[in-house]
Amino acid sequence: MTTRIQRRNRRKILDAALDVFSAQGFRGATLDQIAAVAGLSKPNLLYYFDSKETMHRALLDNLLDVWLAPLHALDPQGDPTAEIMGYMRRKLEMSRDYPRESRLFANEVLQGAPRLSDAIAGDLKALVDDKAAVIRGWSAAGRLAPVDPYHLIFSIWALTQHYADFDAQIRLIRGETDPLDGADAFLETLFTRLLTP
């Protein structure tokens, strides 16, 4: 039996954990920091989650569905250029709306994906292989410029996630300007020129 208070506390803890894990990585984060952000005591955190590891796992499990959704939505029946541009736009929106999730993911992969290799080699690889075949078909039919579908997908990841993951650097270089200001127009031009047959 789960009460309303329990659900609320679990959510508060996971939100604080996302704050800290995404900013410090798994080993860099401490339960003290998470407890402080959540406004709860350290033992209280461990009443809701068995361990630091469990907390982190819960975040990654939540993350993966959200992370795969935009690519999942790429429709083989749609217009090729419009579908890929739409995918790019959705990924850029995710960098704007969920920068912490992007950095949580980046921290993991950067450190060799120790807790994500199963998910990446499983669900993510299957999804990418599937959509890569669709894109290859579009190119072969002349409906899209000939491009390597894997590098195309990687380039969308790299360009959109960069704005969340390297936010600190971009801010220091651009000063007052919002890091994402002009990014959509730039990426729109970049991919339109690449994809038009």
Added chain:
Amino acid sequence: MTTRIQRRNRRKILDAALDVFSAQGFRGATLDQIAAVAGLSKPNLLYYFDSKETMHRALLDNLLDVWLAPLHALDPQGDPTAEIMGYMRRKLEMSRDYPRESRLFANEVLQGAPRLSDAIAGDLKALVDDKAAVIRGWSAAGRLAPVDPYHLIFSIWALTQHYADFDAQIRLIRGETDPLDGADAFLETLFTRLLTP
């Protein structure tokens, strides 16, 4: 007076430290790991470097010169497209030849650039502002397609560093294929199409 043995040991330690810091981040790394990789005892590490922090600093200081060199080499007198393509190629080579350095840098920036903000807001910003002005001039003169110079530079960083920083993910998706296989041809096409007036 610095002996040959001292120089050799310092180099061995820094190489081991780069291995571990780039793979685990600053807090994730331990002196035990670095000592094991270097083949020295933990107190011996601290004979050559005052602290873990000092070791990390030494790596970052070395890194910055190497990191800025490719953009520094972008020549205002050269052919616009050739200069930018050359810069992109040099950055991609750095991802191939110095992936650990790329990940060391990525780890730092991802965690808010706590130890790099001065260098980024100083030397790096000055260099980027300088080269951005050059690129803007080229576009205004019609020698290059009109592009936002900052986003152009960010896109080169994002696309080239992605192959080093997200290497684990790319390997899991591509299997046997070398992550960088086909990357040069893809990026060549992408930027040629973007930059041609």
Added chain:
DNA sequence: GTCTATAGTCTGATAGAC
């Protein structure tokens, strides 16, 4: 210069009162 031993601190997790 390099080692073993260890001091002192931080951190994840548990015990037990309320």
Added chain:
DNA sequence: GTCTATCAGACTATAGAC
């Protein structure tokens, strides 16, 4: 359910023999 107190292990750094 939530807290204070605390344990056990890991970690950075130092002391001191050789």
